[in-house]
Amino acid sequence: MFVEVLWSNMVERRSILLLLLLLDSVSQQWAFPFSPSLDLDVTPRTTVFSTGVTGSARFIGRSRNYSTLLLEEEAGLLFVGGRGAVYALNCSNISSPIKPPIDWDASPEQKKLCLNKGRDNQTQCYNHIRFLQRYNETHLYACGTNAFRPLCAFIDAERFRLSGGLDDGRDRCPYDPAKGFTGLLVDGEMFTASQYEFRSSPDIRRNFPFPTLRTEEAPTRWLLEADFVGSVLLRESINSSTGDDDKIYFFFTERSQEQAAYPSQTRVARVARVCKGDWGGQRTLQRKWTSFLKARLLCSVPEYELHLNVLRSVFVLRATDAGSSVLFAVFGLEWKNIKASAICHYTFSQVQQVFEGPFMEVQDSKWREFTGKVPEPRPGSCIADRHRAQGINSSRDLPDNVLTFARRHPLMASQVQPVGVRPLMFKRSVNYVKIAVHQEAALDGTVYTVLFLGTDDGWLHRAVDIHGEMHIMEELQLFDNQEPIESLTISSSLRSLYLGSSSALVQVPMSSCSRYDSCYDCVFARDPFCGWDGKVCVEVWSRSQRSNLTQDVSRGTRGCKENSGNALHRRRSVLAGDDVLLQCELRSNLATPRWTLNGRELRGLGPTSGYRLGSDGLLILGARAEHSGSYRCFAVENAVSVLLRLYSVSVHSEPLPPPTADALPPAASSPVQLPSTGGATERPPPSPTTTMPPLDDLLTSSRLEALYLPLVGVLGGLCLVLTVVLIYISCCSSRATGNRKLSQQQGLQVLGASERKRSSYLELRTISGHCNGRQERRSLSSPSFDCLGDDFFQVLPGSMSPPPAPPLPTPPPPPSADYANGLSATLPGVLRKMNSSGGSYVLLRQGDQQGAPPLYHSFTEELNRILEQRNHSQLDLLTEQSSV
Ligand SMILES: *[C@@H]1O[C@H](CO)[C@@H](O)[C@H](O)[C@H]1NC(C)=O
Ligand SMILES: *[C@@H]1O[C@H](CO)[C@@H](O)[C@H](O)[C@H]1NC(C)=O
Ligand SMILES: *[C@@H]1O[C@H](CO)[C@@H](O)[C@H](O)[C@H]1NC(C)=O
Ligand SMILES: *[C@@H]1O[C@H](CO)[C@@H](O)[C@H](O)[C@H]1NC(C)=O
Ligand SMILES: *[C@@H]1O[C@H](CO)[C@@H](O)[C@H](O)[C@H]1NC(C)=O
């Protein structure tokens, strides 16, 4: 006994350890002793901020919580249930309603009663529409929580108003707007599943017609604290050779009855099913389901014995025959404070097989597989031809022994394994909460499965299954306030997605190919919707002539001609000893930078090399004569190198004369200007905001004035540091998720970008002046940084490409030997953005910044302290929860 406890403790600890490793630091910086075959942190290729989302339409009504959607594609309508209102929108553009909304809120008296019951007047004491479905050709049926006294009503869809009286909704809609709930209206019959009333046990019901049916509570409780996320009707009677019935499947998480592998894992994901033609039993199981069966849905990462037990969302991709339909499910961990998601998929033939398999039974108050004789006809099955052959025409004709068995054996012994016996995708640091799936035929003739995943902080991920590997093409920020996606529905014919949150409803196209702005971008994206037509990236379906389109979903490499014509060319003339930043932003989070000098690869960028490599450029430290030459920056993605920038750097030992026109690059609107302390050769943009002497003067006038420079720099740096700290603190507190835990030895990594995968190249992220999410960024070859009015740079946690970050301290040693030393070396000169409107840079010489190191250290400490606190609270919570 003792040994058993000890053992289970050890196993438990191991799993927690693995979990910690898995979730927090490892997969980026630390190689597992064995190589995982599942990518544990799929990186979205591109990050699109809300200002860069194109082709979308938005609807904001008077209410909030747009959580119930009913899409009727043929009629071109999207019905929306919100808080206290129902809307009818045009599904080709939801921004303006077709009909005035139905205002249907709880009465003031009801709200008062709700308040008196101690409910939250901000969220709960309203009529939250939870159910909205088509009843017949002319009417919809809707139910709302009505400030904790649910009501239901018919809606005349044509005139769009409530029709007839209000029904008591207590047996068909939950009281609590946040309780898990699912329901279907099928052929005039209503099926729902929820925990309806406060303190009542959860139930799966047929609400009408008479007789109503429910689940059994004694002696065997069929559902334990079930939290429902979805349901689906499969018409299994169609073309059935056995005269089978249609079935309704319910998906939920419940408290585990079986012995758990780990004591901390108390919940399991389930699929349950009932037959649509069930009428309950005659004496036994009267007004109860005779066909209720449930089974566990498994979703585990086998290498780590990591079980994802909490079901968050499901989507069923229907096929012509029910068995080939596929269930896609989003799972999370039981520990609410750890963000992680897995997507598993299952075929319904597998689910059906499990329901045909052995039963579980309680023996000595433990659930074990039942090995005795199962009565005939098989308990839990629908009434089919073989029943009718025995004179059993309905569930009421079933013999008592069969019903008694069914009553005590609701649980199947086998578990439903996902296709491939592993998740399709695992993503740490992200909580997916809604899923929709679409299949798109690509130009290579393959039909690709595209997943649309809504997060709990207002983002949408578009991912494609490429021969069993998930590739996230884009992450899109749809809601600025980090609101969870509350609803998601998909129109395959309009190729549109509709996503509701607490503040708005958004319609976005399934693809926005025009965001890919070069042939390489279009092809590397591996987006089955998009092809390059020689000039622009277009939606393949929009073209009837497709032979001239270039697309390579399966590899993402082929089809583009070598074309370095767009690469931007810049000159840099600097004084020996200066630090120079050669800017080169990578648009894709999956690309890695590659630099050559005079055609030779720049390798081994160690501390003695005089270079630092960053995600947004190359830094030359203390330029020497041998640093002169022609630099090329390439983005390497899918093993293809694409030239982005050319720099001609000349290092002079004598100060140069004041800048002349000939040193200017051809384009007047040149992007990043990089004057350096000694030899500014490019015209810095005007600096309207500062009271400091203009940069030009400082840089070009007498050496004496250069004495001010350190002072100015220190003050500027101080301001900058304070701003960053403030912004960062506010960001942290508004996003208290701890999803980017950084360990102390690692020091601060890239702020806000640390969770991305580019890590081994990412030791340095300089302060750059481009605009977050601006569309201007879309241009690969000519990024424009003239974001006038964008006076502050932002630190955006959880965002990748654009967020500029403060100076970085010692980064962690990466796995790659090439960069190892360079990364752990001391910090390069501090970059400071001096002119916010023009995005110019001044790089102070290391020798110049006497004041900087202490400043810098306190900055590090400050941020480390914040992160440390987050660490601890996270760890505490974890142990607290896991010791339950
Ligand atoms: C939807 O309609 C609004 C207003 O009519 C318009 O501004 C918007 O561009 C339209 N959006 C789409 C995607 O058609
Ligand atoms: C929806 O809007 C489109 C144009 O955006 C229009 O052609 C169509 O008639 C509208 N549908 C309804 C039902 O009003
Ligand atoms: C909710 O109650 C608080 C205090 O009880 C009150 O200040 C607030 O105005 C109420 N809000 C609404 C929407 O009724
Ligand atoms: C649909 O149902 C409603 C409510 O029961 C009823 O009033 C209406 O006549 C029905 N319509 C049709 C076409 O059957
Ligand atoms: C409704 O929106 C509010 C924010 O406006 C949010 O706090 C609440 O959780 C939402 N309710 C549901 C049921 O999603």
Ligand SMILES: *[C@@H]1O[C@H](CO)[C@@H](O)[C@H](O)[C@H]1NC(C)=O
């Ligand atoms: C079942 O239906 C068949 C044919 O309709 C009928 O002959 C038989 O008596 C019915 N059995 C029961 C038990 O009602």
